[in-house]
Amino acid sequence: FPSGMSLFFELLMCAVVTMFIGYFGVAPLAAHQIALQCEALAYMFPMGINFAMGIRISHALGANQRDSLLKIIMTGLIIATIFIVLIVVLFLVAPTALIQIFIHPNENNYIAVHHY
DSSP, X not given: OHHHHHHXXXXXXXXXXXXXXXXXXXXXXXXXXXXXXXXXXXXXXXXXXHHHHHHHHHHHHXXXXXXXXXXXXXXXXXXXXXXXXXXXXXXXXXXXXXXXXXXXXXXXXXXXHHHO
């Protein structure tokens, strides 16, 4: 329940901020949406790993297999860390390529979106 409420309020705030950014124009709104999509790419996989780790830890505790907890935790942390490092490298090395997934360089607002 607490994680569901946390996710609800996070999505609510994203929606509210998106509505406010819409008042600034099309280019800022497009840039914001691109940033949200890239941010979602960065945190969805680790969040899924987090949920899976929670389930595996709960099962291990329920089966009284406390010796396997460290292996479960370390495996999840290593997988999530490798993914995040790859995402950070992608964001640093190819930000223009990420933007071009969402908007073509020949479109009118490309320079404005790229600027934001």
